[in-house]
Amino acid sequence: xxxxxxxxxxxxxxxxxxxxxxxxxxxxxxxxxxxxxxxxxxxxxxxxxxxxxxxxxxxxxxxxxxxxxxxxxxxxxxxxxxxxxxxxxxxxxxxxxxxxxxxxxxxxxxxxxxxxxxxxxxxxxxxxxxxxxxxxxxxxxxxxxxxxxxxxxxxxxxxxxxxxxxxxxxxxxxxxxxxxxxxxxxxxxxxxxxxxxxxxxxxxxxxxxxxxxxxxxxxxxxxxxxxxxxxxxxxxxxxxxxxxxxxxxxxxxxxxxxxxxxxxxxxxxxxxxxxxxxxxxxxxxxxxxxxxxxxxxxxxxxxxxxxxxxxxxxxxxxxxxxxxxxxxxxxxxxxxxxxxxxxxxxxxxxxxxxxxxxxxxxxxxxxxxxxxxxxxxxxxxxxxxxxxxxxxxxxxxxxxxxxxxxxxxxxxxxxxxxxxxxxxxxxxxxxxxxxxxxxxxxx
Numbered sequence: 001x002x003x004x005x006x007x008x009x010x011x012x013x014x015x016x017x018x019x020x021x022x023x024x025x026x027x028x029x030x031x032x033x034x035x036x037x038x039x040x041x042x043x044x045x046x047x048x049x050x051x052x053x054x055x056x057x058x059x060x061x062x063x064x065x066x067x068x069x070x071x072x073x074x075x076x077x078x079x080x081x082x083x084x085x086x087x088x089x090x091x092x093x094x095x096x097x098x099x100x101x102x103x104x105x106x107x108x109x110x111x112x113x114x115x116x117x118x119x120x121x122x123x124x125x126x127x128x129x130x131x132x133x134x135x136x137x138x139x140x141x142x143x144x145x146x147x148x149x150x151x152x153x154x155x156x157x158x159x160x161x162x163x164x165x166x167x168x169x170x171x172x173x174x175x176x177x178x179x180x181x182x183x184x185x186x187x188x189x190x191x192x193x194x195x196x197x198x199x200x201x202x203x204x205x206x207x208x209x210x211x212x213x214x215x216x217x218x219x220x221x222x223x224x225x226x227x228x229x230x231x232x233x234x235x236x237x238x239x240x241x242x243x244x245x246x247x248x249x250x251x252x253x254x255x256x257x258x259x260x261x262x263x264x265x266x267x268x269x270x271x272x273x274x275x276x277x278x279x280x281x282x283x284x285x286x287x288x289x290x291x292x293x294x295x296x297x298x299x300x301x302x303x304x305x306x307x308x309x310x311x312x313x314x315x316x317x318x319x320x321x322x323x324x325x326x327x328x329x330x331x332x333x334x335x336x337x338x339x340x341x342x343x344x345x346x347x348x349x350x351x352x353x354x355x356x357x358x359x360x361x362x363x364x365x366x367x368x369x370x371x372x373x374x375x376x377x378x379x380x381x382x383x384x385x386x387x388x389x390x391x392x393x394x395x396x397x398x399x400x401x402x403x404x405x406x407x408x409x410x411x412x413x414x415x416x417x418x419x420x421x422x423x424x425x426x427x428x429x430x431x432x433x434x435x436x437x438x439x440x441x442x443x
């Protein structure tokens with residue numbers, strides 16, 4: 001069958017008034033009645049844009065000229081903002097970004113979950129720059145440029161962006177993008193490095209190079225020299241996650257602490273940890289506050305990871321059970337509990353989309369529940385939780401749409417009240433909305 005030819009894009013800039021922002025942080029307007037999503041445009045602005053994609057029901061484009069600027073428009077700090085897709089909102093003032101994210105959350109509650117919170121919490125705010133401690137920049141040798149590119153994907157086209165620095169990555173990496181690119185370009189396998197896993201703990205920075213070919217002795221010497229000069233630890237990952245191996249130094253231990261709860265955590269670069277350390281500290285404090293922990297409470301922490309919430313909770317109540325689908329994280333969580341001398345916490349690996357009610361640890365019952373699911377949400381667990389009739393559920397979310405869906409189920413089907421909710425600025429300058437919600441039974 002012959003392929004349908006892709007429709008050619010208009011090249012002449014089109015004038016447009018922007019009405020709102022969509023959930024990806026792009027301006028929304030209409031041309032001849034058809035919706036257009038315009039990157040780099042803000043509500044109330046009149047812009048000229050060019051098309052980047054034509055679809056049946058909507059089109060996409062990017063602003064090339066701002067004819068009438070919004071009072072909330074600011075100059076992006078990053079020189080690569082117009083190209084790199086890592087950030088979508090550096091052109092919007094920080095307070096306006098927070099207001100936008102809060103509106104997204106409340107709008108999703110209203111339209112998806114058909115619920116309304118009794119109280120909107122003050123947002124949790126942290127540093128706007130150099131905050132990102134976890135990331136996976138791509139690596140690509142581009143022959144026509146004669147260089148190795150290290151960075152996030154371009155806003156349009158999906159290729160690795162040509163960056164010299166990154167303003168949101170931790171400075172130990174963000175200020176060394178050009179140097180990292182040059183180092184990789186000097187290797188014999190310069191075109192066989194696919195990705196870099198960035199992991200920054202409280203004091204150290206580690207990079208895991210996803211190498212598709214073995215490094216020569218000379219290559220390893222160059223990588224080690226770069227690591228020593230820049231005080232960076234280096235891993236190699238020639239295969240899957242289990243192939244992750246320290247190159248320099250021979251032994252690497254990444255750690256972060258929560259001094260308020262007297263707990264510390266060991267982790268590896270590929271483990272899930274929160275990208276924003278300051279917001280993580282505040283988020284744990286807020287979760288503890290909302291759970292209203294009592295000394296006799298037994299708490300269930302679902303999607304517990306390596307124990308980021310579980311261990312602090314165990315310092316405030318009788319017992320905490322953490323459950324996680326990934327066995328490696330459960331092993332790490334157990335080791336962290338032992339290291340912190342916590343004997344009132346247990347961890348289990350389980351399919352959190354399956355039937356949990358026949359698990360021995362489930363049958364003992366719980367007073368309160370903390371949920372911190374992936375973007376897909378926690379829908380499969382809600383019926384089980386409702387049967388336990390727990391008094392309080394604190395739900396930490398990285399996707400307001402699935403939080404809103406699950407809120408609708410908890411409130412409209414299981415009789416909970418959405419008492420409090422608010423956003424947390426985990427990812428400044430992006431459209432990513434991190435939030436927390438408290439559900440109370442019997443109000």
